[in-house]
Amino acid sequence: MRLVVRAVALILAIAVVLCVLLYLVIPQFERTSVQMPESCNTAPGTFKPPPDRTYLLPQIGNGVRVAANDQFALVAVIDYAHPPFPSTVFLVNRTDNQIIQRIDFPNDVIAAAFDANTLVLYNDKLGYLIDPRTGQLENNILLMDNYGGLSESDRPIISRASTGHWYFETTAVLSSWNVDGTFKPRHHLTFGGIALGCFIDGATNQIIALK
Numbered sequence: 779m780r781l782v783v784r785a786v787a788l789i790l791a792i793a794v795v796l797c798v799l800l801y802l803v804i805p806q807f808e809r810t811s812v813q814m815p816e817s818c819n820t821a822p823g824t825f826k827p828p829p830d831r832t833y834l835l836p837q838i839g840n841g842v843r844v845a846a847n848d849q850f851a852l853v854a855v856i857d858y859a860h861p862p863f864p865s866t867v868f869l870v871n872r873t874d875n876q877i878i879q880r881i882d883f884p885n886d887v888i889a890a891a892f893d894a895n896t897l898v899l900y901n902d903k904l905g906y907l908i909d910p911r912t913g914q915l916e917n918n919i920l921l922m923d924n925y926g927g928l929s930e931s932d933r934p935i936i937s938r939a940s941t942g943h944w945y946f947e948t949t950a951v952l953s954s955w956n957v958d959g960t961f962k963p964r965h966h967l968t969f970g971g972i973a974l975g976c977f978i979d980g981a982t983n984q985i986i987a988l989k
Contacts, residue, residue: 786976797847807926810949811891811932811981817974818944822922823858823989831977831986835868836875842977845890845897845970850910852890852897854972858989862886863975869897869913879913882905887928889947889971891980898952902927906953917957925950928973946973948980 827833827842835852837842841853842865843878851872856865863886869879887902896916897908904921907916925947932945950967968980 782871782884793885809839809932809947810980811926811929811945811947812978812985813932813943814946814974814976814978815985816973817987818985819973820861820863820938822861825856825858826976826989827986828986828988833870835870835877838868843970844888844969844972844977846872847892850878850892850897852892852899854886854888856886857986858886858975865972867899869908869910869973878910879908886975887971887973889925889927889950889969889980891967891969893962893965893967896962898950898969900925900927900950900969905952916954918954919957920955921952922954923950923952927953944974946971946978948978948983 800952815947826839831842833841833851834841835853836854841855843851844854845852849872850873851870853868853870855903856863862884865886866875867881870877883901891898895909897910899906899908903926905925907918908915915952927947929945947967948971950969952965954962970980971978972988975989976989977988
């Protein structure tokens with residue numbers, strides 16, 4: 779009996795170690811970031827979305843399309859006249875151009891991607907999982923990710939020392955366990971993002987000024 783108990787305990791211990799490695803440790807080394815150029819800065823200016831990323835919001839005006847799929851878009855409008863440049867993001871149904879949800883942020887550090895039936899949205903390092911059909915937050919029991927947002931190092935897990943440059947993370951590895959029992963393990967996401975007055979296309983690493 780004791781041998782059985784020890785064997786079960788050993789198996790559970792190994793499982794825990796593997797889970798920690800797979801979902802917490804290894805993702806910290808699966809990071810992708812871009813260095814923000816000097817042309818992106820924090821000086822006040824006028825919000826000017828690039829023509830190929832401009833999205834016209836009803837009764838609001840032009841915004842920048844941060845992320846989109848066939849049915850939904852995440853569009854941001856930023857006040858670049860007043861530091862620290864507060865922003866508002868709008869979740870839009872592209873079929874009828876109706877706004878489903880809006881969220882206000884105190885700055886312009888935003889990353890977003892659509893993952894199947896979920897909108898993954900970050901304001902710097904604070905993440906939200908949103909059901910785009912309703913605009914409501916998903917009910918998570920557990921959420922694990924490696925997203926670092928805007929940082930002064932391209933290796934934040936290894937060194938916190940400032941390099942004199944800003945780096946914006948364009949990818950994340952995300953695992954979530956919802957209250958309905960569904961588990962999404964190690965989803966790799968590539969973001970569209972905004973930081974320091976610029977738009978970042980995570981798929982191409984193209985960086986475009988927004989002011």
